[in-house]
Amino acid sequence: MTREPKKPSRLGLEIEAAVERDPRFERHQPNRLYQCTFRTVAGRRVFAFERVTLDAIRFWLPVTEVVKKAVAAEGIVVPEISISYPDRNDPDRYGRLSNLLGVPELRNRPLLPVPVTSAGQALRVLSALR
Numbered sequence: 001m002t003r004e005p006k007k008p009s010r011l012g013l014e015i016e017a018a019v020e021r022d023p024r025f026e027r028h029q030p031n032r033l034y035q036c037t038f039r040t041v042a043g044r045r046v047f048a049f050e051r052v053t054l055d056a057i058r059f060w061l062p063v064t065e066v067v068k069k070a071v072a073a074e075g076i077v078v079p080e081i082s083i084s085y086p087d088r089n090d091p092d093r094y095g096r097l098s099n100l101l102g103v104p105e106l107r108n109r110p111l112l113p114v115p116v117t118s119a120g121q122a123l124r125v126l127s128a129l130r
Contacts (some may be wrong), residue, residue: 004035004083012051019049019126028103035099037106044108045129049089049122050097056115059122060100061129070128071114074121080124082113 008016016036019025028039028046037048049059061067063081071078082096082106098115100106116122 006052007056008055011054012049012057014119014123015049015057016046016051017122021127022123025126028105032102033097035097037103038127043130046068046103047126047129048100048103048106049098051095055115057122058097059114059116059125060097060106060111061114061125063112064128065126066128066130067112070125071112074116074125076114076116076121076125078112081110083110084108 009103019038020027024041025038026041027037029037031051032036032057035048036048037046039046042045045062047059047061049057051057058090060082061071068078084096084100100111114125
């Protein structure tokens, strides 16, 4: 039995539209099934976010002190930095959102997995990217 792919959630589509409209950002790659990838226009900082979850959309952001402060200012708790790691039961498995494998700038980098709950919150956090 084949599982149907998940469709983007309303929240995911709202956040995608807000990021796309914001002149500070531009699309970095075409959308993948569960992920959007953008970059800052000024600094060319690449970031990605998931589009299918209902309650919070997870952003994958570079680990910098400025980004950490912006996340904390929003009251968002990120328990740990995400690193790519193999699954101990399957060494060929990536260990985090597999769509990140298709983004060379993010694939093997430590990232902050930041859950946001609104388009406004997403844009405030993203303002830390330079």
